[in-house]
Amino acid sequence: xxxxxxxxxxxxxxxxxxxxxxxxxxxxxxxxxxxxxxxxxxxxxxxxxxxxxxxxxxxxxxxxxxxxxxxxxxxxxxxxxxxxxxxxxxxxxxxxxxxxxxxxxxxxxxxxxxx
Numbered sequence: 001x002x003x004x005x006x007x008x009x010x011x012x013x014x015x016x017x018x019x020x021x022x023x024x025x026x027x028x029x030x031x032x033x034x035x036x037x038x039x040x041x042x043x044x045x046x047x048x049x050x051x052x053x054x055x056x057x058x059x060x061x062x063x064x065x066x067x068x069x070x071x072x073x074x075x076x077x078x079x080x081x082x083x084x085x086x087x088x089x090x091x092x093x094x095x096x097x098x099x100x101x102x103x104x105x106x107x108x109x110x111x112x113x114x115x
Contacts, residue, residue: 017095017096017097019095019096020058020093020094020095021093021094021095021096022091022092022093023061023072023091023092023093023094023096024090024091025081025084025085025089025090025091025092026090027072028061028072028073028074028092028094029071029072029073029074030073030074030075030078030081031073031075031107031108031111032075032107034078034081034082035078036078036079036082037079040079041079041082041083041086044056044079044080044082044083045083045086045087048083048084048087048089049087056080056093057077057080058092058093058094058095059074059076059077059080059081059092059093059094059095060074060075060076060077060094060095060097061073061074061094061095061096061097062074062075062097062099062103062104063096063097063098063099064099064100064101064104064114065098066101066113066114071104071113071114072096073099073104073107074094075107077092077094080092101114102114
């Protein structure tokens with residue numbers, strides 16, 4: 001692997017988590033509007049369509065359990081998300097981060113369902 005091929009798989013939330021899941025896009029909420037760099041999305045789409053799809057870092061999915069329900073939120077990974085959506089993929093590689101409702105309240109503010 002050359003320096004150009006190096007993939008930075010570091011994630012501030014998911015770095016200590018080794019389990020990676022195929023997570024259905026349909027169950028994940030993305031509450032923060034994305035600022036997309038089209039060239040990044042196109043590059044990721046090419047990787048997804050080739051044998052280099054394993055080079056994409058799994059996204060962090062915040063998993064909140066609240067009043068007997070499961071909620072899933074992705075706050076980052078917007079370019080990977082867009083590439084998967086545009087290719088019609090049903091799942092995305094992700095790490096599940098157990099997140100308390102009170103932490104998600106900080107991100108979501110008054111739009112949080114966890115009150």
